[in-house]
Amino acid sequence: MAILAPDNIANKRMAICRACPHLIQAxxxxxPLPGDKPQCAICLCFMKKKTKIASMTCPIDKWxxxxxxxxx
Ligand code: SF4
Numbered sequence: 920m921a922i923l924a925p926d927n928i929a930n931k932r933m934a935i936c937r938a939c940p941h942l943i944q945a946x947x948x949x950x951p952l953p954g955d956k957p958q959c960a961i962c963l964c965f966m967k968k969k970t971k972i973a974s975m976t977c978p979i980d981k982w983x984x985x986x987x988x989x990x991x
Pocket of ligand 1 (some may be wrong): 931935939940941942958959960961962966976977978979980981982
């Protein structure tokens with residue numbers, strides 16, 4: 920089983936997150952971190968990392984794990 924998602928899958932996930940209203944700039948104690956540090960306000964994950972891990976999923980089902988579950 921793949922640990923990392925292929926680049927095209929990670930890029931598609933990141934594009935969905937970038938268009939999502941729940942994506943925020945990561946911050947500590949209300950102070951935004953410098954640079955491009957996108958974080959999900961629901962799961963609090965750092966999305967540049969999370970989108971690259973094959974088994975990860977969006978908490979509100981905007982994208983799923985890789986490879987997707989096969990239907991019976
Ligand atoms: S993981 Fe889901 S809810 Fe979070 S920013 Fe990405 S698309 Fe939005």
